[in-house]
Amino acid sequence: MSINLNRRAFLKLSGGVAGTVAVSGTWDVLTKEQIASAVTTDEGTQVIPVLCNHNCGGRCQIKAHVKDGVVVRITTDDRPDLENNPQLRACLKGRATRNRIYHPDRLKYPMKRVGKRGEGKFKRITWDEATDLIAKNLKKIVDQYGPHSVYVNYATGDEGAMAGRTSAKRLMNLMGGYLGYYGSYSSACLKYTAPFVTGYRDTNTYQTLHHSKLIILSGFNPAETVFETNSNYYLAKAKKAGAKVIVIDPRYTESAATFGDQWIPIVPATDTALFSAMAYVIITENLHDQAFLDKYTIGFDEEHMPEGVPAGNSYKSYILGTTDGKPKTPEWAAAITGIDANTIINLAREYATTKPAQLLQGLGPQRHAQGESSTRAGIVLAAMTGSIGILGGGWGGGEGGRKLGLDVGELPTGDNPVETQISVFMWTDAVVRGTEMTEKDGVQNGPLKSNLKFMWNLGSNTLVNQHADINKTIKILEDESKLEYIVVSDQFMTPSAKYADILLPSDHAFERYDFGFPWTGEEYILFGNKAVEPPGECKHDYWWMSKVAEKLGLGEKFTEGKTQEDWMKQLVEDAQKADSQFPSWEELKKKGLYRKDTIEYVAFEKEIKDPANNPFQTPSGKIEIFSKTLFDMKNDEIPGVPKYTPAAEGPEDPLKEKYPLQCFGPHIKRRTHSTWDETPWMEEAEPQTMWINPEDAQARGLQDGDKAKVYNDRGALVIPVRVTKRIRPGVVSIPQGAWYTPDDKGVCQRGCINILTSQRPTPLAHGNGQHTNLVQVKKL
Template sequence: MTERRDETMSFMSASPTRRQLLQAAGWCGLATAAAGLSSPFSWSAMAEPAASGVAAASKGIDKTVWSACTVNCGSRCPLRMHVENGVIKWVETDNTGLDVYGEHQVRACLRGRSMRRRVYNPDRLKYPMKRVGRRGEGKFERISWEEAYDLVADNLKRVIAEHGNEAVYLNYGTGTLGGSVTRSWPPANSLIARLMNLCGGYLNHYGTYSTAQISFATPFTYGTSADGNSPSDIANTKLLVMFGNNPAETRMSGGGVIYHLAEARARSNARMIVVDPRYTDTAGGREDEWIPIRPGTDAALVAGLAHVLITENMVDQPFLDRYCVGYDETTLPPEAPRNGHYKAYILGEGPDGIAKTPAWAASITGIPADRIIKLAREIGSTKPCCIMQGWGPQRHANGEMSSRAVLMLAILTGNVGISGGGSGGREGSFSIPFERFPTLKNPVSTAIPVFMWTDAIKRGPEMTALRDGIQGKEKLDVPIKFIWNYAGNALVNQHADINRTDEVLGDDSLCEMIVVIDNHMTASARYADVLLPDLTTSEQMDLVMDASAGNMNYLIFADQAIEPLFECRSIYDMCSEIAARMGVKDAFTEGRTQEEWLRHLVEINREKDPALPDLDSFRAAGIYKRHDPDGHHIAYKDFRADPEGHPLKTPSGKIEIYSQRLADIAATWELAPDDVIDPLPIYASTFRGWDSPERKTYPLQLTGFHFKARTHSTYGNVDVLKAAAQQEVWINPIDAGPRGIANGDLVRVFNAEGETRLHAKVTPRIMPGVTAMGEGAWHSADSSKVDHAGSINVLTTQRPSPLAKGNPQHTNLVDVQKVA
């Protein structure tokens, strides 16, 4: 031993590296020999990073700068950028305080922690470019900023002169969210809108790709888009029933909804029932019951549950009588048909004559009748009970009625407006009011449904109020000729039916000019005529907010961590320069720089809310947190306490189970034969649904879900995320077996719209007959239009839902085959 130790020690002074010599020495005896070395890892030395590539934790970092993750997940997270020699070396998150619930840190999820690889991504757009090939082909030529600004302004002037301001459209984009200056959503509150409003305006849209159906439909019930109790209030409930609500994969922040759910439920020990076609990560073994349901049939389940609640006398009749319209004959509006009320619909005394029994619901939903009865009894007998829905059930061809139907469970049981209960809508949040960059008023009032812009390009003047949901005018006068696409991927990747979009955009005699402003070469950026490279949040200063954050919300000071990369410029600078060419620069900037605007905004907000910090204190602190003074947000609390003093914004001031306004719409709108709009939240089968004739050809339902590797498509080009959470199509062993598909196999998923190839996740976590894939993977098609990225929107349809004219992107039929 001694000899060997000496021998080994002598290696250390030899000129070749120790490793080379050890490799040469081979295996023999060296393990024991090395044990005699003085450890390079003595405890006292541990504060210094060792040679093993470890922990830039403290060494070499010049500064740590607060920034933020400004993507569209519904959470919003602070990031702390550790910068060395002008380069972000690693990304931390909120590290303040003791981190006890209520005074907790707002911890970023896996995506925020990977922000560095978005900032320094090989896909970054580096300088302005103009298209040189066919639109969408992805061939560009580098141009100067001056040429880019001129091109945009000249085309904008030309289109306005030739077609008017209604030919200019601001496409939906949520890639930069929550900022005071930089936010891309709502487009009407973006700097592009301010610029356009100074130039005569633009064609508006209403609705969002996230919430088109629920936002349009639930105001018919509650007067406003259904508000919900904050998830912190789960601490006061006894039973939580989640319809397609999955915060573990949607609102993942460690200061967001999933964290509140975990902490609040730990306090109440509430039972949790998850209704979803997928066994979600929100369930994740913590659920008391998972109730798998066929996509698009939530309203049938609700009707079956309502049948039990009504026939077993578990409805809250005094609540229905006092607060609601149309439950039964006593509150049915006089204009309504006899037996047009909800109770008649459920009991089979309405126009269809079908009793919505649990057995009826079982055949539609795929949920056994005895489970429906059990769930109804549980909901009916547990007070308070919190019914919550996510936005999955509504992103369907019948999503308007599904979302209103789920509200019915909260309404029938009188859980609305009370702590521990809920409205049946999605969870609400406390927020800190903050006035942001003023974007002025749009002189144009015409609006299209957010989902219908490809139609407005192709057949704009054919689109009418009664057929296509045009608002502000009886019909569109001009098609879309100019598109601003700022920080959005709904131009291609996130819009339905990518292959049709490609055809519409590919013809540049239709839409004549597309300006894309973004960080990366996305699928949408490939369709730009002029491509302008934007700064990331790390490269500029902004004030960031808008989290769904339970009963503790916050503002984030997102400081500039690094200098702008390449030739990238801020949206503020770009809009200012284009404003100059449009002759409105002074009105646009009001003489302020971006930082001066931020100082101005902080000051005007401090005048209204003196508790807010001044900019410099805010900048030093990085995050400003505030608690809900009411403890928890309770939706419709005032209405519940005093329905006459605080009426809802419905025509009756009450909860409208039967909506006369919907009856009027159903009677007057021009609908396809299989489109159903009804004054009651009934179940209706749909195109591309589980019982559609198309299912003979395409036997599997396909639904999308929000995937942890991305926020929609944002972060979709980050290698470590793609590897850690892989894009897969979920398929049950019962469907995979006959197709010869094993877990991990490469498969083709296809229908009449298109085809995508990806790996299969063969798992019992998805219902038989149903498949699912995360939405947002970056479209990557070959010359045959076959996508190789698992991009769901080659399989979705541009046919809109009946009422909201919204995106039914979860209503799909496909087949799956193993790739030989």
């Protein structure tokens, strides 16, 4: 049966799904009668597997129903839904893709800027003119400043094997290289910090959750953010098996409503204080696994410290207050976290005595000003309870990083001759003072030989919208003597696209062949067909990049005689060599999916079962609760053991006198970062609103639905408020990803949180600390 789902039915069903899941805890929520009441059949269409290749954790199978060259409806995975191989069902965003591909505001022609940068004034030009201008300006800048001056900006609007950033990197490597980056806006602290403790970043698969007796979701909200297509299915399966779920979050999220047996509303940026107090209870009540700690860790107590470290620097000494005179008691943490001391005590006891237990750390807490410490502290708790390397245990880590996945590649980029890299969050600094930056500023293998002068911004809204402190960023971009040339490729006139010198219309995943890769290393791959033709003169980035390469005299080396489709066929052939079961090109076109049976993967299992032959990949070969590498940096913000440090613009900052509310930007189900903000159906499904507790609303004369101004020293925005007890007092949340839409005074009318956020990086990873902000709110 082909399903025809109109807007009203779509919204009805998406709301019905959420409501039913919250009550029943099962995912078989729609009866045949419910579906029949909302859909109709339609014959005579071709059903084509396509991709939803945006930067969310889900990699779902969606199918385009095409009639007369037009996508007339979207359906999802209809394979047999097996317990250990469940369907890859699309969410409401993927099912609304027609809203995007046929949106009247899609860019359709190449353009060049004719006004001041940022005004959004452009003139239509030909592709030949566009590629000529790009080639000339790129060559001029590389000749004048060298390859360090060119930057391929962080871009996740397209996550496919043929994403535009791969074409840009391939071209730049043929020209002598480019300045690279490390980390990500999403998980910089987790990626950078976890290896200091365990040697590499890894986590158990969600398929193991049903073995857990206790699951703590710490800042982890898969019901809305989708960390894997079936992460919610596996949580529901764990609940059915009897697992208790505790949610630690400033918001009563949909994950808390759906799965939570207990909600613990924490003050933002204080997770390390909570974990420290839990460690205090576990130690003082002798609930820790001393045998595990003795065998597999270093630095927990004074008896197991690296040589040459002064006494009093172990984790246990810090927790008991041996050195600083401040025991990290539940009462101490209660004053910081806003969590009652008895709640902390009970949480610690339950976590330590329930076997096995899983602490799933989300990415939100590590996007705070001291995000590295909470990541480390969570791993330490897992080690203290012997929960690492066992089925049903683990310390989580949000999106994963598991040592799984299929051996399927992307467009080859070659080797970058430039070894220097910057933290992805520090690119604005590299524009202003690149040659002055050092290792303390997040530069690796430096120094930079030039400030940034040329920017490839392909499928990216981080140029403006998703980067912190928008007002500071746009002042940098408006100065054409700094970043001299910006090439943007996108589907819409995003806030970032307005700052382009050359603006190019990109095709959509439905309009080309590509692969879709799951975030978490699950062993499947999605294949997307070219289902329809792109509108206007929209082209894939590889196509026009090959024209630029040709004009630079590198056309043959860049393409090797291959079209974009040819490269995809080459990737399939390479995958078949690595895996004899990998499907042929024609099979992939028909099925759109290659999947191996799901497995229960346990991170660090081999290190725990056979440490002699599989030591942890750390200097000591053990889990480093104390890191001598970090200790030797002699930085108070990067101690040898994870310590709670009050954050700038956190709950203890004196700035609270002026700006009394903490503000952070959660991910929500209607957007993938900033993608889908332009889509009408998504706005109807979930409007952009700020959550505020009734106590804080009453003090400001605010009622539900009122518009409020939210501001600090960096900027201001206007947004409707949702007055709700689902957020703790003293905290407001503004969903990240809304498109920056300033009035003539620079006040954002759409509610883009990054008008308020800081470019202050985290101390070790130099990552994104955009969740730590102080603001004031007043009624308009």
